[in-house]
Each structure stands twice: as structure tokens, then as C-alpha cells.
Amino acid sequence: MNKGPLITLAHGNGGRFMRELIEDVFARHFGTQQLDPGLDAAPIALDPEMVAVVSTDGFIVEPLQFPGGDIGALAVHGTCNDLAVSGAVPRFLTLGAMIEEGLPLATLETIVASIAAAARENDVAIVAGDTKVVPRGHGGGLYLTTTGVGERMPGCSLGLGTIRAGDEVLVSGPIGDHAVTVLLEREEFDLSGGLASDCASLLPFCQPLANMAGVRFMRDATRGGLATVAHEILRGTGLGIELRESDIPVRDEVQGVCEILGYDPWYLACEGRVVAVVDPAIAAEVEALWRTLPGGEQAARIGSVNGSAHGVVLRTELGGERMLEELEDDPLPRIC
């Protein structure tokens, strides 16, 4: 199959090929209003009344494209979501691309278009970028690193330090869709049954909570999944967490794959799910609010913070207790 023109090492040498790649692929999709390839550093206009916050994230995934998204959408949503869960609104984004020699230009262009679309969805401007070309065999096709600058209201009190025993834990949707989708796509199993990655912007879920009284903490459940977020809460507060298996939304397709392959859904990566810890007085309100949002139909109250629990405890459907240990060596499919 003819894949058309491929990326060559000359696309990374600083000369004409690189300039044309940046102008014809990146700047064209992002719009010259946003990205001026002639600048060493781009000015960003920030509201002096707000607190500026910054976050960075690297993205590796195989395959680069999968049902429900691609590495470009992951890279934009991932960093914007890190800003959103901290209570901020993303404003500006930078993009670093490490491109492997031999990547079809058409694949790169599709992914860049997806980056541009995800940036529009988050209403962030991509103001600076960089491309490097790595020799064939020294990359995974494309690695991306995004850095986001956002603005947060002064006095936003979100943080692990505000969590109290008795607080409730919520998740915005079914867990593990992303990990299982990528796994199935990579292994070419024929099990997917229409499953797609949950890769999405969490801004609609986080923005209404950022300054709502009683919201303590939000975090997106990415690498390491729900159980890893629970361990971060445990470590940051010294309080235990009890999660109720019967209340945690897991799609049948994800559950089925986990049973066949022996994985625990609690550790599977999501790319569009947020975990929130809130005052029990507002838990029902947050659940109801999330359920009105696209992708939030299965939002649920899944557990509580608990002074007496030692560790992260899963109350099983049969009424038993199981400790969810911190992830150590990799019991998981590598999806990134």
C-alpha cells in the first residue's frame, strides 16, 4: 500500500523541509492567529485578576489512532484536563512533537487536524510549538508533549488538604474504556463490540465545580486508573477510602475483556473521567449535574473517605472487602 510521502530526517534539520512542514501542516491547521512560526517566544495575555497555573504532560500510545480518538486528541485533552481538575480554565497550549522518520505525512496531518479540533473544543490557543525528527527505530511514530497555561479564580480552595472523613467520592462515567479500546486495537483481538476511548474534555464537568462550596478535590483518572487516584488521596490525607464495587460504572464490554484477560478495571486508564471528592451534603447535586452532561449519563457516587479504613478498600458486590494495593510492577496491558 502506498502511504504517500513520509517524514524524513531532513524534516528536522532546521532548513527548508522543516520550515515547510511547520508552515504547511502545523501552522495551517492551528491558524496563524495562534501560532506564528517566526517567533522564538509567544506573548500570552493573562488576566491579572486570576491565578495563572501551568501543567505539562507527555503522550505515547500505540497505535497512534484508535476508536474514539488519537494521540493528538489525547495530548490536548490530557493537559487541558489537568488544568480543569485543578479548577482552572485552559487558555494557552504549547506543543512539542517528536516525529519518527518514516511516519506517513498523511498520518501526521490527520493527527494535527485532531489536535486543532481538540484545541477548539477546549477554547485554547496553541501559541508555540517545536518539532524534532528521530531516526527510524528510535521512536513510536509520534510522541507529543503539551504544556498548558490556565487561569484560576483567586481563592479556589481545591486540594487534598481540604478532604475530611465522611466526604463522598464520585466518578463522572464508566472507567477503563480508553485502556481496553487501545489494548484491543493493538492486539487486533476481535472483542471490541463498538467500544471507544473515553478521550474527551473534562472542562464541562470541572468548571461548574471549581468554585462550588463543598467540592474538595478533583483528579482525572489516567495512568493507574481509579485505584491510583484513591491511593493519591490516601497518601495526601492519611484517610482511608472505601469504594463500592456495585456502584462503580464499568461497561459490559470492559468487564468482559477484564474477565477474559485477567485485568482489574480499577487500575485501567481513562482519558475523559474525573474523580471528585465532595461534602456529602452536595454529592447528590454533583451527581445530578454530571448526569445532564454528554458523557456523564453514568456518573455515580462510588464511595467515601473514611477515617477508619486502612488503605483503599473495595466493598465487593458479594459484601466482602478487598484491599486495592498501590500499583507496583505492571499487571496491566501496556497501552502507552
Add this chain to the structure above:
Amino acid sequence: MNKGPLITLAHGNGGRFMRELIEDVFARHFGTQQLDPGLDAAPIALDPEMVAVVSTDGFIVEPLQFPGGDIGALAVHGTCNDLAVSGAVPRFLTLGAMIEEGLPLATLETIVASIAAAARENDVAIVAGDTKVVPRGHGGGLYLTTTGVGERMPGCSLGLGTIRAGDEVLVSGPIGDHAVTVLLEREEFDLSGGLASDCASLLPFCQPLANMAGVRFMRDATRGGLATVAHEILRGTGLGIELRESDIPVRDEVQGVCEILGYDPWYLACEGRVVAVVDPAIAAEVEALWRTLPGGEQAARIGSVNGSAHGVVLRTELGGERMLEELEDDPLPRIC
């Protein structure tokens, strides 16, 4: 040779090994004042009287360590230099690391220490970071992406648009040291004779010029070298550039390697040299100022912007003229 513990895929899974790597290697060297591994997004306090600017850059180099520096120093100085040449003072930095499975932990730690030292030298705080582990054979040991936020005086007028015919071109030191050092180190030629990379902070060279009347434009000569900066000026202004071969500082070792291997020093990457375009009335002052700085002893006035020249012209030592074309396919040793 026993290289000690190696990076494993489990260092990238979001669990305990990854947390310990971030806490024990990255956060320890950077200082917890700077990097709080528990935050999704870090607040950055910017002066509302200044203009915030942002820049990002990816770094790949083989070998990771070389005389005069390593990939860590490159990654910090490179992005800080992009801010410095735009007239800004670097304030905050984020760091994304793509680590290849099998990299010795001791190597990583040395490089992280070098990142921390370079950050101190630029007086920037590393406020956010991310690590990913790529499978063995899918990386070059370590790839880094840094993003910097800096502050620039309002009204700073640096830019290609301010350049006029008659302006002078200066370079802050000998060119090509970085490219030749890395090449020799990689190929294990025994030609270096003590040559070291010029990798360094350009802040001392750029800060005094950022708001000096008559300074038009600064750019660091990295990928593509001096000739590529000249082509950026040509493309951005429509004016020609004439460079005087006899005035461009090139170390004997670099010249010698170029002659043996058939390279042109004008295209070789530097990592600590800035090219400035200034009003001829202040060219001598800038040259004298730069020569007082460590690393600036060979700073020189090397040419001029010229309404009549068509392209980038090298006036040779024998008095002839040679067109320096825009770099196309790679006539250079790949050093990154």
C-alpha cells in the same frame, strides 16, 4: 560493566515505582519549593506589569552526555535562550521526560542534577513535570521537552520587522563547537583536541540588549546554524545579508574537522551563541559589551543587512562571493 539499576516499564505505569522515581530523582534535585509532585497544575506568580511569553522546545541528542554538557543542560538552556533572545527573562519551566526502558538510573540521575544546575543558573523554577517510559528500542535513551514562561518589558520592540538596510550583524562567539563536539563524541573519532560544546545560558548576552535602543533582533543559532538564522532574517525582511568569512569566529579544531569531513561551519548547530542585528551606531558598543562576558571573548561584528544583496552572501577570505543557500536535504552530521 554493571550499570546499576535500570529504568523499567513499571517506572511509567502511574504506580509506586513511578512515584518513587519522581520523588527520589526529580523532586529531590529540583527541590520541593519548586516542584510539588502532588499537583495537577502549578500556580505561577507573574508580574502583571510585564508581558508573559512562552516557548517550548524538544531535545534529542546522541550521546546523552558529551564534553561541555548533556541533554539536561541543553533542555534548560535551549528553552531559556529562546525566551532570552525574545527579550524576556525566564521565570518558570516545565519538563517532560520520555525515558527509554533500560536507561541506567545513575545516568538519569546525573542528567537530572544537570537540569537542576542549569535551572539555578537561569534562575528559573521547575514547577511542573511529567515522565513517560517508552519500551526498549522505541527511544534514544532520553528525550526531553521543556516549556518556559518568561517576562518581558512592555514595549520591547525586538523583531524582524524592525530590521533596516545597513544594520549590522553580530555573533556572540565561535560557531559550530556544539555540533562538532557531539559528532566527534559519537563517532569516537580521536580529533577533538579538547573541544567542548558551547551549551550555555545566553541570558547574560541578551538581557542587556533587550531594551537597548538600536537593537533590532536576536536569535540563538541552533539547528541549521548561522546560515539558517541569516535565512530567517532574509525571509522575514526581504533584505539580503552579507557575512564576512574572515570576521566569523570559528575555532581551529572546528575548521579542521569541517575540512576533513567536508562540512560547512555556517550550518553547524550552536547551543550557546546568539546572533544580533543592531543599528550600526551601537554595533561597536554591543561587541565590546559581549567581549567582557565569559564565553564572549570572541564576539564579533560579522556582516550587515543589505538592500541590494539577493540572498545570503558570504564574502570569502579571498574576496569572492558565495551564496549560502537555505539548508535543504541534510548535508550535515546528524547530531540530534
